[in-house]
Amino acid sequence: MRLTSETIEDVLDLVLVQAERSIDLRDVGSIDAYALLLLDLVVRHARESGAPLRVTWPESPSVRRWMTAMRFFVDVKTGLASRPAERNAAQGTRVESGGTASASERVAGSFVLGADVSAPSALGACDLVASTLAPIVSIDREDDVSRLVGSFDDRLSDRYPMDESPRRRFLRILLELFQNIPQHANATGDVLDPHGIAAMHDDEHSVVLAIADKGIGLARSLGLRSSPGLRPDSPGQAGLGQAGLQHAGLSDADALRAVVFDGRSRFRDPGRGHELERIFRLVRSWEGTVVVRSGSALLFQSETGGDVVDVAPFPGVQIALSIPRAVFGIGEAAFGEGGVEPRGDPGFNEGDEGDDV
């Protein structure tokens, strides 16, 4: 079984609609970055709701190794008490490979059940981090966005000799999507922890960027256009008129369409909005695919078309962009299961047993 943008919906349906409190992932043979982020958020959401999930992690060593290298277990088990900046420190979001990663793995050990980071292994902690394209990072503050984007750029550029023009376009995508989280995910101020996260990996065909949060989502964000009393310090919130009222009470599917296809934003400033529209147009021109999920709606777009479909309701916005490697001047390559090249057994026993998370 592969956990992808499609199949992760089965997991969400199980937890969010059928109210199952346990997930069995033993047969999972690979997970993409988008599914990994959604799994992270679902587990976290359940825990915050007072009904933690019991998860049986994948049996495949390569998948567990990849999940570990992507810092999934560190992120998902980091408590609410820790501030996002501390999470990033624990996660080693200065993702250059080397000493930082080694130190962060030691920090991570204190959060991860069953982890034995000091066990003799063919592959050390540093190697684990180096084998991922960009592990999960927390996005919380706008003034941290440029640094995080820089770290993604460094990781991508270190691995691949990319063509300059697509690289710049890709960085602009990162900058826009990353800053959306601090700007919009908690625009109402009533979300305890929107938990914005991002990660990137590559497979034999594509570079996949995933960005997700469990904030207010697109429908509530657009609804703010009709709430004159809310966030008066925000540009464009004053003097709301008919244009704002028409966004109140939009369904998730309509809000998704309004943002992605019409470039709508909660701000009335004409310079705002259209970022997602432009990004999606660009990715499609690269013959890539786009997934954006918000609330109970999911949009899937590829070069052959797309559709908005109903999904299990979940807070926030989750996005995946899959960009063909050829766009960056990168040739296709052979990859193993789990999303990364098989690099030997790291001696990691993460998730051997069911885990209450």
Place this chain on the structure above:
Amino acid sequence: MKAMKATTFEISQFGRRLGTRLEGAAARCTLLAALDDLPPDGQLVLSLRGIDVLSGSFADEAIGKICQLLSSGIHGDRTLVVASPSADLVEDLSDKLAQRKLALLCRVGGTKGTWRVLGSLARPLVDTLELLNERGSATTKELAETLAILPNACHNRVRRLVRLRLVREEKIDVAAPNTQYRFHAIVE
């Protein structure tokens, strides 16, 4: 009309990767101060030399909003142009200006580079602007003759270009029944 004084502002002082609205808003404050320091008919040349990435959000906060202020007239006859080493660097800036229904002249490719319009400008206005930039200066009548359009239509076009601070106007005969103007390119 005497030549305007151009002052170059290196935007790389804010970093090589210009990304967020927060950073753009801070940069706008510095840029506005530089604009205010210009003489009343001065020109700010915003150089993108040394920039790796310019996002739409930063560009809108730092440059789009200044263009909006310039077109409102509160900075008088001061003008703003951009100098970019490459066309792809200003793609998002152009999109943001188009969202605001504004336009800006940008020289792409160094001092010998070519001028192009960023943002949103209807084809007839582009034709008029290019003609004026070629000639350096002209009256409405002269432009209308070359473009083979009615003087009134030409006047409307040039007035729009003046409002966008893409050309400058000079009163040349205030004693005439209708004040006569001569229009000047802001780039060479």
